[in-house]
Amino acid sequence: xxxxxxxxxxxxxxxxxxxxxxxxxxxxxxxxxxxxxxxxxxxxxxxxxxxxxxxxxxxxxxxxxxxxxxxxxxxxxxxxxxxxxxxxxxxxxxxxxxxxxxxxxxxxxxxxxxxxxxxxxxxxxxxxxxxxxxxxxxxxxxxxxxxxxxxxxxxxxxxxxxxxxxxxxxxxxxxxxxxxxxxxxxxxxxxxxxxxxxxxxxxxxxxxxxxxxxxxxxxxxxxxxxxxxxxxxxxxxxxxxxxxxxxxxxxxxxxxxxxxxxxxxxxxxxxxxxxxxxxxxxxxxxxxxxxxxxxxxxxxxxxxxxxxxxxxxxxxxxxxxxxxxxxxxxxxxxxxxxxxxxxxxxxxxxxxxxxxxxxxxxxxxxxxxxxxxxxxxxxxxxxxxxxxxxxxxxxxxxxxxxxxxxxxxxxxxxxxxxxxxxxxxxxxxxxxxxxxxxxx
Numbered sequence: 001x002x003x004x005x006x007x008x009x010x011x012x013x014x015x016x017x018x019x020x021x022x023x024x025x026x027x028x029x030x031x032x033x034x035x036x037x038x039x040x041x042x043x044x045x046x047x048x049x050x051x052x053x054x055x056x057x058x059x060x061x062x063x064x065x066x067x068x069x070x071x072x073x074x075x076x077x078x079x080x081x082x083x084x085x086x087x088x089x090x091x092x093x094x095x096x097x098x099x100x101x102x103x104x105x106x107x108x109x110x111x112x113x114x115x116x117x118x119x120x121x122x123x124x125x126x127x128x129x130x131x132x133x134x135x136x137x138x139x140x141x142x143x144x145x146x147x148x149x150x151x152x153x154x155x156x157x158x159x160x161x162x163x164x165x166x167x168x169x170x171x172x173x174x175x176x177x178x179x180x181x182x183x184x185x186x187x188x189x190x191x192x193x194x195x196x197x198x199x200x201x202x203x204x205x206x207x208x209x210x211x212x213x214x215x216x217x218x219x220x221x222x223x224x225x226x227x228x229x230x231x232x233x234x235x236x237x238x239x240x241x242x243x244x245x246x247x248x249x250x251x252x253x254x255x256x257x258x259x260x261x262x263x264x265x266x267x268x269x270x271x272x273x274x275x276x277x278x279x280x281x282x283x284x285x286x287x288x289x290x291x292x293x294x295x296x297x298x299x300x301x302x303x304x305x306x307x308x309x310x311x312x313x314x315x316x317x318x319x320x321x322x323x324x325x326x327x328x329x330x331x332x333x334x335x336x337x338x339x340x341x342x343x344x345x346x347x348x349x350x351x352x353x354x355x356x357x358x359x360x361x362x363x364x365x366x367x368x369x370x371x372x373x374x375x376x377x378x379x380x381x382x383x384x385x386x387x388x389x390x391x392x393x394x395x396x397x398x399x400x401x402x403x404x405x406x407x408x409x410x411x412x413x414x415x416x417x418x419x420x421x422x423x424x425x426x427x428x429x430x431x432x433x434x435x436x437x438x439x440x
Contacts, residue, residue, distance in 0.1 A: 123151025
């Protein structure tokens with residue numbers, strides 16, 4: 001394909017680095033989503049909404065640190081906070097004031113949050129949320145929805161991508177998978193039937209829809225789910241790793257006006273550094289608290305450790321970020337940019353003669369060659385090679401994103417959007433010229 005020929009010609013240094021990486025790292029990548037045909041691009045530096053690869057190419061960036069960098073790369077306030085803390089210590093091996101300030105900000109912004117416990121990732125946060133829910137209710141089952149992603153731990157790998165009966169990963173015991181119930185999304189009757197079993201501890205979901213809103217939530221569904229879980233005494237967990245502080249200062253729960261019992265956070269919550277959190281109602285979060293009662297502390301309390309939990313560097317970056325994200329005009333600006341970008345990209349697909357559309361919500365957009373999903377999501381595997389080809393074509397034309405979706409920051413400008421549209425136009429036309437959609 002001409003797209004791949006151009007890509008190889010433009011990225012010789014990335015190709016060389018990938019060859020080195022493959023000798024030291026499985027497949028040469030450290031995150032599955034960075035897998036790219038013919039090889040990944042290697043980035044050297046980033047600033048604001050742009051980044052530069054090792055071959056000197058500049059990109060308008062919609063990866064934005066996998067959605068973590070709502071304030072863009074190297075925001076001055078974040079850089080200053082981290083630099084100042086670096087000189088004071090990176091790991092104090094003790095409690096410190098920054099973790100208290102960080103927790104207070106989360107409690108102030110997230111509607112359900114009365115108390116917080118920090119983790120080092122979103123995967124850890126959802127793992128802890130499930131454990132707390134099970135300990136609190138005395139039940140074992142977790143209900144999740146087909147197409148929703150909650151990290152890579154054993155309890156979350158069921159029902160992520162079609163075919164949904166195949167786990168996301170090998171190496172997970174069947175007995176663990178048996179503790180997870182999977183329901184089709186946007187089907188409240190299916191949830192009602194599952195909760196009628198009486199053994200469900202929690203319902204967990206991405207409130208804006210599975211995998212960054214790839215399958216959008218229908219109006220009224222969250223309200224119905226809130227009422228249903230309350231009626232059955234089931235813990236409602238919103239996984240806001242992606243939506244937290246993005247849809248609104250209070251996340252998707254503030255945006256949609258529905259308050260869960262527990263919320264998991266990562267990405268923006270740590271200001272672009274490693275970090276996550278579980279927050280929620282005081283009664284539930286109290287499952288993590290020491291009481292001075294030997295029986296409780298040893299046998300009934302939820303244990304939680306972590307060497308780098310709430311480390312001072314992440315806390316410093318988080319505080320600087322969340323203090324700025326409390327200003328709702330930032331989300332309003334990013335959401336408006338999202339609306340505009342989705343509109344022009346859908347038009348660009350049509351002009352190029354490429355199938356599919358662009359859709360999404362708030363500051364997230366999805367390019368889909370299959371069109372919009374049904375209410376329960378896509379019922380068959382998506383056309384992965386086409387998205388790999390799109391990403392390569394975009395990188396050839398000065399845009400970087402995950403190919404099928406992107407995250408808009410509060411800093412993306414009108415000029416960025418213009419460059420992005422031009423890059424997508426050329427990429428779509430290159431795919432059509434390569435015959436990528438023949439028989440599609």
